[in-house]
Amino acid sequence: MKTIFACIAVLGIQGGKAGEIVGIVWQTPQEVLAAIDPGKTPDTPTVWHSPRGPVVMHGDLFGDGRHLALVGTEGTSWAIAKDGAWEMAGGLDVPPAWVPPGKTTQDPEYGQYYRCKPPQVPFVLKDLDGDRIPEVLVAFSNDGFSTGYAVARRKDSGIELTSISSQRGEPEWIGGYLVVTTSFWGGRWSGFGNTYYKWKGDTAVKMAEWLELGGADKPERTIAVRHRDDGKGQAFEIVEEGNGSWNVRTCVLKGTDETEDEKDFARIRLTPIPEKPGHELQWNAAPANDALVFELITGIPGEVMKFPYGKDENYDFRTAVASIRLEVEGSEEAKAILKRVSR
Incomplete structure (x- = not known):
């Protein structure tokens, strides 16, 4: 057989x-x-x-x-x-x-x-x-x-x-991480998911999962799982609210894309800084914003983020985020977790 x-x-x-x-x-x-x-x-x-x-x-x-x-x-x-x-x-x-x-x-x-x-x-x-x-x-x-x-x-x-x-x-090798597309589907609604690994010896250790969902009958949202050194993961639901604001809630991931036990955790605000060098690259704000939110949630540098349909060849994460002001609203625990790791 x-x-x-x-x-x-x-x-x-x-x-x-x-x-x-x-x-x-x-x-x-x-x-x-x-x-x-x-x-x-x-x-x-x-x-x-x-x-x-x-x-x-x-x-x-x-x-x-x-x-x-x-x-x-x-x-x-x-x-x-x-x-x-x-x-x-x-x-x-x-x-x-x-x-x-x-x-x-x-x-x-x-x-x-x-x-x-x-x-x-x-x-x-x-x-x-x-x-x-x-x-x-x-x-x-x-x-x-x-x-x-x-x-x-x-x-x-x-x-x-x-x-x-x-x-x-x-799979891709990006900035010291192995990036693998672990889910992708389409139809009336679509989603893609990437998993990010770090090699420790001969073993690839899962560091984060990033799943973006949306479609005709489902609201757009992102589900991320950040894995800790003890192997356990913390799931987050991220909803873009517009005007450079993202609402972040902790949750329990059920299956591939369903969540339960959602609890408010933090709000991320990103606003442009016109006086900063690189303001002329504000047309890059959308991917830079997404990558910066990715960095805060996963603890992985934003330049490692793999976009589902590629990115403009002129896009440069570090240059683009130089003209973005970051604010994290929430508890001290939330601020300690959601922080920049790239400079």
């Missing part, structure tokens, strides 16, 4: 019956690697698309001198070149998603991707912890509506899948 479900995840179901799966009959990873010379390590990691469907990325993936290969079939496997031959070394429990060159999501075998556009190559090498050794990202289809990426790392002499995955797009 595991193999059947893996094929369904990659190829899709025509007519809703497993017996009507349309597409290729997958080769084994060993059969795929027979076409690649294990004794010739390319100068940079190289991608090869088999005419029968599978995809391979191979080379010195981690810069440690080993010739490794990632193989995408109905699952993800990896192998190491030893003594002139490929030795299968393990697998990653991720059915990879990709649409090869020359194919589209309109082709029968890739037609299960309803809204997302999987990449041509399901493997990405990207440094997500600043140690100059790349992590391995494996693209997967998130229910056919977005392309997510699972994160694997070099572990001793192998590759190990972590518990971290992005539900939309590639």
Whole structure:
């Protein structure tokens, strides 16, 4: 059953019956690697698309001198070149998603991707912890509506899948934080959520979650969770009231987006300072305000905030907030928690 479900995840179901799966009959990873010379390590990691469907990325993936290969079939496997031959070394429990060159999501075998556009190559090498050794990202289809990426790392002499995955797009390494999109949906109302991690050794520790909600039948609001050193989190509901004012309430988070036991905590006021240098950048006030509120609530510098639809290339957090006056109204506890961390 595991193999059947893996094929369904990659190829899709025509007519809703497993017996009507349309597409290729997958080769084994060993059969795929027979076409690649294990004794010739390319100068940079190289991608090869088999005419029968599978995809391979191979080379010195981690810069440690080993010739490794990632193989995408109905699952993800990896192998190491030893003594002139490929030795299968393990697998990653991720059915990879990709649409090869020359194919589209309109082709029968890739037609299960309803809204997302999987990449041509399901493997990405990207440094997500600043140690100059790349992590391995494996693209997967998130229910056919977005392309997510699972994160694997070099572990001793192998590759190990972590518990971290992005539900939309590639994870990012921003200002010393690993930023992962952990929720994203749309329709009559929409929301996106990012989770922010700090690496402690080989472990990614959750520091904050940031979820923005809104839509035709729901008021716009933000839910944030700030995690403490003891692993416990404090949830906040943040509602923008207009005129540079935000109301902050503590709450208990239920599920993804519902809250209960809301209690008034503080009010944040942000007003422009015309006489400050940088006033000419007041057109940047909206993202700067959002990022400053993010900083106060999460304790993470505002320049780390990942905006759902990107930001203007001229936007600079530190320059923009130089012309913003900050006031926090509330108890001494609230003022001690909601404070600037960037300067």
